[in-house]
Amino acid sequence: MTDAYNEVHIDVGRDFAPTPGGRYRRQSKWSGEEFRETFLEPPLREGKTVVVDLDSAVGFSTSFLEEAFGGVIRKFGPDIKGRMLIVANARPRRKRQAMEYVDRAIAGYE
Amino acid sequence: MQSPATSDCSWCLTDWVAVAGVVSQAAVAVVAAYLAYRANTISKESAFVEAIVAELLAIRNQAQSVSVAYHRMFDPFPTRQDKEDAYRSWLSQREAVGDRLSALAESFPEAMPVKRSWGDLDECEDSHLFSADFGRNPAKMAKAAYRRAFDRVVDTISDCMKALRRR
Numbered sequence: 001m002t003d004a005y006n007e008v009h010i011d012v013g014r015d016f017a018p019t020p021g022g023r024y025r026r027q028s029k030w031s032g033e034e035f036r037e038t039f040l041e042p043p044l045r046e047g048k049t050v051v052v053d054l055d056s057a058v059g060f061s062t063s064f065l066e067e068a069f070g071g072v073i074r075k076f077g078p079d080i081k082g083r084m085l086i087v088a089n090a091r092p093r094r095k096r097q098a099m100e101y102v103d104r105a106i107a108g109y110e
Numbered sequence: 111m112q113s114p115a116t117s118d119c120s121w122c123l124t125d126w127v128a129v130a131g132v133v134s135q136a137a138v139a140v141v142a143a144y145l146a147y148r149a150n151t152i153s154k155e156s157a158f159v160e161a162i163v164a165e166l167l168a169i170r171n172q173a174q175s176v177s178v179a180y181h182r183m184f185d186p187f188p189t190r191q192d193k194e195d196a197y198r199s200w201l202s203q204r205e206a207v208g209d210r211l212s213a214l215a216e217s218f219p220e221a222m223p224v225k226r227s228w229g230d231l232d233e234c235e236d237s238h239l240f241s242a243d244f245g246r247n248p249a250k251m252a253k254a255a256y257r258r259a260f261d262r263v264v265d266t267i268s269d270c271m272k273a274l275r276r277r
Binding site for chain 2: 018019022024059060
């Protein structure tokens with residue numbers, strides 16, 4: 001994880017886990033809930049932008065992605081989307097999937 | 111001076127035979143070109159259909175491997191490393207199928223139902239996997255739901271292949 005100026009870069013596979021788990025901490029290690037609470041929420045609370053790179057992980061369960069990224073929207077509101085950049089240059093489908101959960105959470109926010 | 115047309119009908123006949131020859135040669139050339147074009151089109155279409163069918167068959171086989179990898183995770187594992195290896199295998203294989211289906215659906219929109227059914231299976235696997243601890247058998251209901259979702263994937267692949275072969 002690199003923290004420069006107002007931006008934090010997180011490489012999920014390297015900084016968190018190469019094989020992320022399920023949705024909640026109680027269900028599995030390396031859950032989406034754990035990732036959101038320990039990696040995404042602290043810098044977002046400090047007003048920073050997070051850049052999350054999904055490329056290097058082996059893969060993601062759907063519930064991990066939903067809880068991590070949809071969960072941020074549910075907790076901080078739709079405007080936080082502008083400070084959460086998801087990157088997956090080598091595996092673009094991962095980004096599309098994560099963004100789908102972000103948009104669904106925004107649609108269900110109000 | 112008389113024109114050949116009025117003076118001698120033999121010129122007229124010769125001329126028309128020549129013209130008819132040219133016209134018929136042109137017609138033969140046009141028909142030949144059309145037939146070649148059709149054969150080319152049909153062969154391209156047929157090659158396309160065969161390629162899609164081959165890809166669908168490959169996806170079906172890979173989906174079956176994902177199913178095996180998924181069910182392996184409910185087996186008791188001798189070591190924690192074995193369990194993690196099984197999880198790693200499932201994660202990477204299911205994503206590979208998802209990627210292939212997305213690529214297929216982009217070039218062949220009729221494959222969208224297969225992609226959707228794969229998405230349903232994906233979510234079904236996910237919810238069962240993380241609601242039942244590793245090393246424990248999923249509940250009977252979960253197994254039945256999984257079976258239905260998996261059968262749906264196979265059915266949509268079969269439907270897609272049938273539609274392709276009717277083209």
